[in-house]
Amino acid sequence: MKYRNLFIVAIALIFAVTTNAQDKFEYVGVKTCGMCHKKADDGEQLKIWEASAHANAYKTLQTEEADKIAAEKGFKTKAAETADCLKCHVSGHGVDAKLIGKKFKMEDGVQCETCHGPGSEYKSKKVMENREEAVKNGMLVFEDVDKELCQTCHNEESPTFVKFDYKEMWAKIAHPIPAAK
């Protein structure tokens, strides 16, 4: 029994340590990522994102159409104030306020960090240039387009959902680094 308790304590400790590490990854916002990811030679990820629907996902919630959808679903609040809309239409929703950096703006909609992870610890040039370090510090990378990632939002829970063809949809937001392709 004694050993079993020790084991439980050890697991609890490991859990506490790992959760603490996660705790320091703060959302810095798309403008911060965009400072380095905007040159045409590097693939102008910022520009591609700005032209995508993800950049407007919050503004969409401020429309009359959105308020109508929210009302039809029985929500008493405006769409842009309804957690059940915000959770898919902005980055960092529901995250502890202390993990939201000063430059982060919810109004910027579905930003880089929704897909690549909160960037406070990997955004520095030194870390970013070393893929392994960046990943250790919270950056999420993908071998290929991650269909499951898309489907956390592109699914039937979305009131306007029809279907999701990830290849077609990815083509609309693809943002490769030219040299790597």
Ligand code: HEC
């Ligand atoms: C100080 C400049 C700088 C900032 C700020 C920055 N990056 Fe980077 N990023 C880089 C550089 C340099 C690379 C390496 C590019 C290469 O390999 O050609 C990179 C690579 C990446 C990669 C590709 C990783 C891989 O190997 O597949 C991703 C994804 C990425 N950055 C996302 C972000 C996100 C999201 C943010 C904001 C949270 C951000 N970056 C902020 C400079 C920066």
Ligand code: HEC
């Ligand atoms: C599960 C994630 C999710 C939730 C929850 C969600 N949305 Fe969306 N919303 C999406 C996605 C993804 C799209 C784009 C494609 C689609 O309709 O599936 C979208 C698109 C929209 C559009 C644009 C439709 C168009 O035809 O251009 C409106 C308006 C909208 N949502 C309003 C709302 C409102 C209001 C709520 C809350 C009642 C809400 N959404 C909740 C994911 C979600």
Ligand code: HEC
């Ligand atoms: C955090 C939730 C979320 C995730 C994750 C997400 N999306 Fe979206 N996406 C949205 C919302 C919300 C909209 C609707 C924005 C609007 O119209 O205002 C949207 C719209 C789009 C659109 C424009 C819709 C159209 O019919 O042209 C494309 C393309 C798209 N997403 C592709 C993707 C792909 C590919 C992935 C995965 C790599 C992905 N999205 C992941 C929330 C998300």
Ligand code: HEC
């Ligand atoms: C909807 C999710 C989503 C959003 C938003 C998003 N990315 Fe990505 N990004 C991906 C996926 C998925 C890949 C991997 C694609 C692949 O491997 O084919 C990727 C790849 C990258 C790469 C590596 C490209 C390469 O060729 O190696 C960089 C750099 C990058 N993203 C930067 C950004 C920046 C900067 C932003 C915001 C301006 C951003 N991403 C927004 C999903 C996203």
